[in-house]
Amino acid sequence: MLEIARFLGVPESAVFGVSTFYAQFKFSPVGRHILKVCRGTACHVRGAPRILDEAEKQLGIKAGETTEDLEYSLETIACFGSCALAPVMVHDEDVHGRMTPAKVREILGKAK
Ligand code: FES
Structure with a gap:
């Protein structure tokens, strides 16, 4: 600076x-992959807290943190603008709608 x-x-x-x-x-350094979980109102009422919990569990980090191997950063966003697909998760450039904890495991399992 x-x-x-x-x-x-x-x-x-x-x-x-x-x-x-x-x-x-x-x-601080960010991961090679960025996982964003929407915490906007529509996503919240349709289960975003469970999506974030599962992402944190799978990655072993909390929102705002990066894995030690710099593979993943986990972020939250206020509204991705795709509320009709709530709850929404964005994995790098891929937008995933109507998320469930099982889909979080599936997406992260394929990516690893
Ligand atoms: S509240 Fe999640 S996309 Fe709008």
Whole structure:
């Protein structure tokens, strides 16, 4: 961030402010694969907590964490915009709707 601030000629606090505002900027390494579980209202009422529990169990990490081997990062999102498919999980670029804990195991089993 220091180098960026110097390069842009702006205060370090400005770079820090931008980098902490956007979730896309990370301060620690992320996994090669990203698993996102939607926690929006529609997904929540249709079972998202069970989907997140199963993903955490299968990966051995909590939401917001990355596996030690840097294979997976587990994230939650507020609404993916596909509420009709709730509950929704996104594995890298693949969107999976009407998720169940069994489908979480199946998807992660095939990916490993
Ligand atoms: S609440 Fe999950 S996709 Fe909208």
